[in-house]
Amino acid sequence: MSEKGGEKEFDFDENDPLLGLSAADLSGPKVTRRTMLKLLAATGVSLSSLWGMDSFVEAQGTGGHLKAGWLTDQITTLDPAQINQILQFQAASNVFNGLVHVDTELIPRGDLAKDWEVSEDGTEWTFKLREGVLFHNGVEFTADDVLFTYNRSKDPEKSQHAAVLEPVEKLEKLGKYSVKFTLKQPSAAFLIKVLERTSGRAMTIVNKEAIEEMGPTEYGIKPVGTGAFKVVEHKLGERLVLEKFDDYFIEGQPKLDKVTYFPIPEPSTLVSALKAGDVHICDDIPDQFVPQLKASPNVEVKIGPGPGFQSIFMNPHREPFTDQKVRLAMAKAIDRQELVDKALFGLGIPAYGPIPPAQKAFFQDLSDKSDQAFAPEEARQLLADAGYSDSFETNVICTPATKRRTQIAANMLKENLGLTVNLKVMDWTVLITHFDNMEFDMLQLGSGADLDPNDSLVDWFRTSSKFNGPKRPKSMEYGFYSNPEVDELVNKQRTTVDLDKRIEMVKELNLKISNDPAAIFLFHPTDDLALNKKVKGFKFIPGLRDLHTVYLEE
Amino acid sequence: MTGYIIRRLIYGILIMLAVTTLVFFLIRAVPGDPVRAMVGFESDPAAVQEIKEKWGFDEPIYVQYGMWFWNVLHGDLGTSIWLKQSVNQVLIEAFPRSLSLVVIAFAMSSLIAIPAGIISAVKRYSLLDYVVTFFAFLGLSMPAFWFGIILIIVFASNLQLLPAFGYESLFENPQAWFLHILLPATAAGVPLIASLSRMTRSAVLEELKQDYVRTARSKGVPELSVILKHVVQNAAIPIVTIMGINLAVLFRGTVVIENVFAIKGLGRMLISGAINRDYPLLQGTILIIAGIFVFTNIFVDILYTYINPTIRYK
Numbered sequence: 001m002s003e004k005g006g007e008k009e010f011d012f013d014e015n016d017p018l019l020g021l022s023a024a025d026l027s028g029p030k031v032t033r034r035t036m037l038k039l040l041a042a043t044g045v046s047l048s049s050l051w052g053m054d055s056f057v058e059a060q061g062t063g064g065h066l067k068a069g070w071l072t073d074q075i076t077t078l079d080p081a082q083i084n085q086i087l088q089f090q091a092a093s094n095v096f097n098g099l100v101h102v103d104t105e106l107i108p109r110g111d112l113a114k115d116w117e118v119s120e121d122g123t124e125w126t127f128k129l130r131e132g133v134l135f136h137n138g139v140e141f142t143a144d145d146v147l148f149t150y151n152r153s154k155d156p157e158k159s160q161h162a163a164v165l166e167p168v169e170k171l172e173k174l175g176k177y178s179v180k181f182t183l184k185q186p187s188a189a190f191l192i193k194v195l196e197r198t199s200g201r202a203m204t205i206v207n208k209e210a211i212e213e214m215g216p217t218e219y220g221i222k223p224v225g226t227g228a229f230k231v232v233e234h235k236l237g238e239r240l241v242l243e244k245f246d247d248y249f250i251e252g253q254p255k256l257d258k259v260t261y262f263p264i265p266e267p268s269t270l271v272s273a274l275k276a277g278d279v280h281i282c283d284d285i286p287d288q289f290v291p292q293l294k295a296s297p298n299v300e301v302k303i304g305p306g307p308g309f310q311s312i313f314m315n316p317h318r319e320p321f322t323d324q325k326v327r328l329a330m331a332k333a334i335d336r337q338e339l340v341d342k343a344l345f346g347l348g349i350p351a352y353g354p355i356p357p358a359q360k361a362f363f364q365d366l367s368d369k370s371d372q373a374f375a376p377e378e379a380r381q382l383l384a385d386a387g388y389s390d391s392f393e394t395n396v397i398c399t400p401a402t403k404r405r406t407q408i409a410a411n412m413l414k415e416n417l418g419l420t421v422n423l424k425v426m427d428w429t430v431l432i433t434h435f436d437n438m439e440f441d442m443l444q445l446g447s448g449a450d451l452d453p454n455d456s457l458v459d460w461f462r463t464s465s466k467f468n469g470p471k472r473p474k475s476m477e478y479g480f481y482s483n484p485e486v487d488e489l490v491n492k493q494r495t496t497v498d499l500d501k502r503i504e505m506v507k508e509l510n511l512k513i514s515n516d517p518a519a520i521f522l523f524h525p526t527d528d529l530a531l532n533k534k535v536k537g538f539k540f541i542p543g544l545r546d547l548h549t550v551y552l553e554e
Numbered sequence: 555m556t557g558y559i560i561r562r563l564i565y566g567i568l569i570m571l572a573v574t575t576l577v578f579f580l581i582r583a584v585p586g587d588p589v590r591a592m593v594g595f596e597s598d599p600a601a602v603q604e605i606k607e608k609w610g611f612d613e614p615i616y617v618q619y620g621m622w623f624w625n626v627l628h629g630d631l632g633t634s635i636w637l638k639q640s641v642n643q644v645l646i647e648a649f650p651r652s653l654s655l656v657v658i659a660f661a662m663s664s665l666i667a668i669p670a671g672i673i674s675a676v677k678r679y680s681l682l683d684y685v686v687t688f689f690a691f692l693g694l695s696m697p698a699f700w701f702g703i704i705l706i707i708v709f710a711s712n713l714q715l716l717p718a719f720g721y722e723s724l725f726e727n728p729q730a731w732f733l734h735i736l737l738p739a740t741a742a743g744v745p746l747i748a749s750l751s752r753m754t755r756s757a758v759l760e761e762l763k764q765d766y767v768r769t770a771r772s773k774g775v776p777e778l779s780v781i782l783k784h785v786v787q788n789a790a791i792p793i794v795t796i797m798g799i800n801l802a803v804l805f806r807g808t809v810v811i812e813n814v815f816a817i818k819g820l821g822r823m824l825i826s827g828a829i830n831r832d833y834p835l836l837q838g839t840i841l842i843i844a845g846i847f848v849f850t851n852i853f854v855d856i857l858y859t860y861i862n863p864t865i866r867y868k
Contacts, residue, residue, distance in 0.1 A: 073826050074818070076636060156604055217638050235647075236637060237818035238721065264719055264816040268703045272711040273718040429586035429831060 061536060064552025065258040068545075069279035071286075073265040074237035079220035080204035081152060081159035086449055087283045089201065090545040091261055094242060094254075096204045096225035098197030099127055099146070104541050105360065106307075106451055108191040112141065112205055112226065122186030123169075129177040133249045135207045136230035143173040145205055153202040158216065161202040164194055189452045196451075228254035228548045237263055255537065255551035271530075274299055280532035280552070283545055287347045293530045300535075306527040307358035307542050309351050309456065310446035311519035312396060312409060313480045318441055320394075324516065325386040330442075331372040331520040332379035333416040334409055340523050343405035348523035353510035354447070354456035356524040358542040362453050362506045371515040376416040383417060391418040396442035397435075399428050406444045409522065436471040438479055448525070449543055453506045457490050461513050481518040558867035559856065566848035573844040574626075574837055578619055581828070581836055588635050588831040609635060622837065631841070632834035636826060641838035644823060649842070651721050652819035655811065656804040658735050659743030664797060667747040671754025671793075675762065676781060686751060694748035698807055702741035702814040709737060719816040738815040742807050746800045753796045757789035764788070790861045798854035802847050 070087050077083060078092045093101075101111040110116070116127045133141040150171045156162040167190070169182040183190065195203045210224035222231045226249070229242035240261040244254055262279060264270045271289045273279045275296045285293060285301075294301045314321040314330060321327055336350030349357055352366035352373065367373060383389070398406035403425055410421035421442070426434070434440050450456050460467050461481055469479020486509060493505035514521065527542055537549045589605045606612050610621060625632055631641035670690070674683040696704075710718035716737055722730035761767065762785060770780045808821030820839055827836030858865045 073813075073822060074637070077638070220638065235818075236639070237822065262720060262816065265822070266703075266814045266816065269706055269719050269814055269816060272703075272706045276711045276714050276718050278710065278718045427586055427829070429588075429591045432590060433585065433587065 061551045061553055062255040064256050064534075064554070065260070066256050066281065066535070066547065066550065066552060067279045068259060068261045069264045069270045069273055069282045070261050071265070071267060071270055071282065071284050072263050074263045075234075075240055075261060076236070077220035078223045078231070078234075078240075079216065080201045080206060081161065081216075082220055083201050084160060086543060090283050090543075091240065092204070092223075092225075093197055093227075093544055094229045094259070094547050095223060095227040095231060096197060096206070097227055098204045099129075099195040100191050101197040102192065102451065102541060102544075104539055106192075106358065106542060108196060111197055113195075123183045125181040125183070125190065126174070127179050127181075129179070130249055131177050133226050134247045135210070135226050136224045136245055137207065137210055139207060139209050141205065141226050142176050143179045145208065146179045146203075147171060147173055148208045149203060149205050152206065152211075159202065164202040168194070189454050192451050193454075229256075229259060239263075250548070253548045255549065256547060259547060274530050274532070277532060280535050281538075281545065281547075281550075282530055285528045285530050287345045287528065290345055290347060290528060298532055300531050300533050302529045302531065302540055303347060304527045304529070304540055304542055305349060305357040306448070306525040307356050307450045307455075308446055308448035309354045309356055309450075309521060309524055310348075310402075310405070310444070311351070311354075311521045312406070313435070313440070313443045313445060313519045314517075315438060315440055315442070316480060317438065317476055320386070320388055320392060321441070323386045325382045326388060327517045327520075328371060328515075329379040329382035329386070329417065330413065331517045332375050332382065334372075334412050334520055334522065335374045336367075336523060339405065339408050339412070343408045344523065344525075347526045347528060349526065351521040351523045353514040353521055354450075354460065354518075355453055355506060355510045356450055358524075358527075359450065359453060362503055362510075364507045364510065366511060366514055369511060372517060372521060379417060391420065393420040393422070394441045395422045395424050396444060397424045397426055397431055397440050398444040399431055400425055401428075402444050405522065409444075409520070435467075436469070438469045438472040438476060444522075446522075446525075451543075453509075454494070457493075457506070457509060457513075461518050462487050462490050481513075483512065483516050483518075486512055486516075555859070555867055559852070562852045562855070566845075566852060569848050570841060570844045574841045575619075577840045578622065578833075578837055579615070581831070581833055582615060584831075586831045588833060591636070591830045591832075622834075626841070631838035634827075634832055634835040634838075636830040636832040636835065641834050644835065645820070645838055645842055648819045648823050648839075650724070651817050652805065652808045652812070652821065654721075654724060654731065654735050655738055655742060655808060655817065655819060656801065658739035659746070659804050659807075660797075660801055662739055663743035663746040663750060663800065667750035668754050668793065670747070671751035672758055672781065672786065674751070675755045675758035678759065690748035690751045693744040693746075696745060698741050698745055699810045699814060701744065702738065702811055705737045705741055706814070721817045721819075738811050738817060741814070742804055742811045745807075746803065750793070750796050750800060754789070754793050757792045758785055761785045761789045787861070791858060794854060794857055794861060798850055798857075801850050805843060805846050 070091065072085075072087050075088055075091055076085070077088060078095060080089075080092060080096060083089050083092060097111045099111060099113040099116075100108040103109050112130055112133060113127045114130045116125060118125055127146075129141070129143060129146070135141060150165065150168075153159045154162050154165040154168075167183050167185065167187050169184045172180045172182070174180055181190075197204055205226060206219075207224040211219045214222070221234045221236060224230070228245055228248045228250070230245045231240065232243045233239065233241040242259040242261075244257050248254065262273075264273065264279075267286045267289060270279070270282055271285065271293060274282060274293060275298060277298055290301060290303075293299045312330075314327050316322055316327070321330075336352075340346060340348040340350060350367060352370035355362050355364070357363045396406055396410060403423065406423055410423060413419045413421050431443065431445070435443055435445060447456055447460060459465055461483075462468065463478045463482040463484075464487075465479075467479075468481060469476060472479050489505060489509050489512070493502050493509065527540075529540070529545075531538060534553045535550060536553050537551055539546060539549050589602050589609070589611065610618055613621075622632065629642070631645070633639065634641050634644055637644055667690075670686045674686040677683055706718050709716045717734050720734055722734050724731040758781075767780060767785060770784055771777070775784075805820070808819050809824055810821070811817075812819045812821040813825060820843060823835055823839045824843070826832065827839055855867070859867065
């Protein structure tokens with residue numbers, strides 16, 4: 001695949017690395033303890049204080065009817081092939097299984113796969129499947145279901161995630177409980193990005209009989225999986241009712257008898273319902289409601305690092321952002337901590353690059369290393385050096401939801417550099433068209449659900465990245481960013497087997513993307529969750545709401 | 555009269571068509587892409603193209619309009635892009651929810667406003683009159699959105715007397731239905747009390763000045779009978795007019811209330827259709843709401859002839 005403007009740009013690159021891990025490290029049933037320790041030891045910042053440690057205590061009780069409030073007008077689909085919202089897979093993860101699933105440290109572990117082996121060259125992945133696993137309709141799960149799911153998911157007519165399977169050369173059935181994936185090139189992010197229960201979606205195992213019986217639309221509403229809970233009722237936009245699946249393959253799970261999801265579009269209503277005990281758990285809470293929920297005697301608030309970044313992109317094809325000095329000056333004029341405090345009520349982690357703290361192994365605090373670090377004097381000097389001693393006027397595009405943070409950033413640019421930055425507030429669907437077409441001066445956007453460094457490095461910051469101006473005019477050679485050194489290093493880190501070396505490279509990349517500013521990095525969002533205090537045994541996986549170990553205390 | 559009704563019905567249908575045609579083209583003039591809204595950010599270009607073809611979005615706009623219009627004539631409002639369900643089915647489910655809300659809110663506001671208006675007319679400039687006026691305007695001044703949230707905080711969150719959100723079926727569980735509908739109906743109905751009670755007050759006052767009232771009183775008709783039998787009946791025309799307007803206003807108000815109380819009614823569908831650029835859903839919902847407005851008007855006009863037989867339509 002060519003680096004510039006190639007047609008076939010996907011989540012995967014042919015020379016995707018083994019996450020810097022050797023084949024032995026990556027063989028199942030979970031990534032080895034040594035790998036995990038290495039990953040943990042490499043963590044730059046201790047985040048344990050951010051997490052409610054009680055969430056890791058093994059649950060003792062059982063039973064209950066949990067009511068969940070999801071901040072949305074409906075859970076439109078639960079069919080893995082069609083899922084495109086985090087809130088959808090947060091629910092679907094309780095109904096389905098993948099071959100692997102991440103744990104609280106974002107380490108992939110066996111789910112429907114009992115064990116697996118990787119060939120030395122990293123292209124052949126042989127999985128042993130769990131035996132005796134049943135779907136909710138009583139059909140036994142076998143290798144045929146893996147094949148059916150694979151064939152369905154790679155068909156763009158039936159699945160939105162066909163591109164995810166592009167790196168797979170073929171899938172073979174070796175026996176009733178054994179399959180082998182052959183990849184076109186080695187790919188370590190394979191486990192997380194293709195096979196993982198939720199983020200992959202492409203290989204979340206679906207049931208052939210049920211799809212044929214119901215048709216794909218009905219299957220999206222009341223799907224049949226192998227998961228801990230089965231769907232018993234789904235009134236779109238009103239309620240989704242799950243019941244305990246008695247034949248679930250993990251002994252003692254799930255603990256709850258019943259779960260009802262209520263879609264609630266208005267955040268004030270959701271917050272009141274949490275305080276009243278009408279709902280016990282939510283998918284997300286807007287930052288401004290966190291203080292009052294913390295004060296509520298019924299509610300416990302958990303704040304974890306979220307896997308993503310938020311930033312303001314600058315169009316390097318438009319004056320004055322054609323000058324790298326100007327872009328850097330803009331980035332230096334933002335006081336991140338103040339922005340987090342004012343815009344997010346303190347619920348965010350200042351960002352200077354794309355790699356989020358949830359990727360514990362790869363994250364590094366850049367606050368005193370990055371050239372983007374807040375320094376208003378230097379910023380003014382840079383702007384003067386670039387010949388912009390007079391203030392200029394420019395525009396920034398944002399959505400109604402991101403208006404507050406964008407306005408605060410604009411105010412900082414006014415205060416520190418004397419610039420007039422006008423906000424242009426647009427619906428998301430409109431904003432994204434401007435972004436794709438490179439029709440903006442500045443634009444506030446970011447990434448979520450980044451479980452692996454490649455989610456940002458590969459998808460956003462290479463010259464040929466899929467988000468890097470995909471519909472730009474032909475006259476533009478690249479979208480919002482192009483740095484040959486970055487392109488080269490992204491490729492290099494993908495082919496580096498030694499984990500420590502890969503971590504160093506990712507850190508170096510993070511700093512390069514920060515110093516030759518690809519964007520003004522603002523913050524890494526936190527994953528905010530409110531639980532009723534009766535809810536026990538919840539395991540907090542960043543970005544997920546798995547209920548397998550949860551029970552209600554009466 | 556029959557001729558008049560038929561004419562009004564034909565006009566009504568033409569108005570509905572004009573409204574939906576306008577919406578059809580306006581929504582397409584607004585920037586934003588329904589397919590992008592549906593498949594999300596990290597979408598596969600092949601999948602996007604697939605969907606565009608499936609929904610006919612690659613056809614010229616007049617072809618799309620023609621196809622839509624033809625299907626509407628056959629009673630088919632199309633398939634919602636976002637919900638992947640038939641719009642007919644979605645609206646059949648949504649309508650009873652909005653209707654429950656509107657009927658209860660309408661009954662509540664009318665049952666409070668009309669007696670309150672009569673009392674403040676009869677006891678004009680009394681303390682009671684001022685109290686009624688004060689509360690009527692308090693209700694009018696509160697935005698339904700804000701009032702709804704206050705009701706939830708007080709009655710659901712703090713007192714824990716009523717559910718904070720949601721809807722239950724009337725036929726499956728009437729008690730739960732009523733408890734769930736009470737707060738949203740209050741939020742929707744209370745702001746309407748002001749206009750209706752003020753209109754009742756002035757209409758009743760107007761009638762009280764009439765000669766026939768003096769006649770009735772002087773021939774010894776009891777005061778209660780004078781008010782209820784003579785005055786209110788004669789004051790009914792403006793009251794019924796405002797009630798008709800209120801009914802339409804309530805359907806419009808569902809847009810806000812249903813969102814606050816997480817009820818999947820017509821208002822929610824309207825918002826969902828607009829935000830997600832779900833053209834078929836938006837067009838279908840607008841068609842139904844336009845129909846409600848038009849037919850409420852016709853109904854009120856016909857009602858006039860029963861209230862006041864001197865009114866004749868040709």
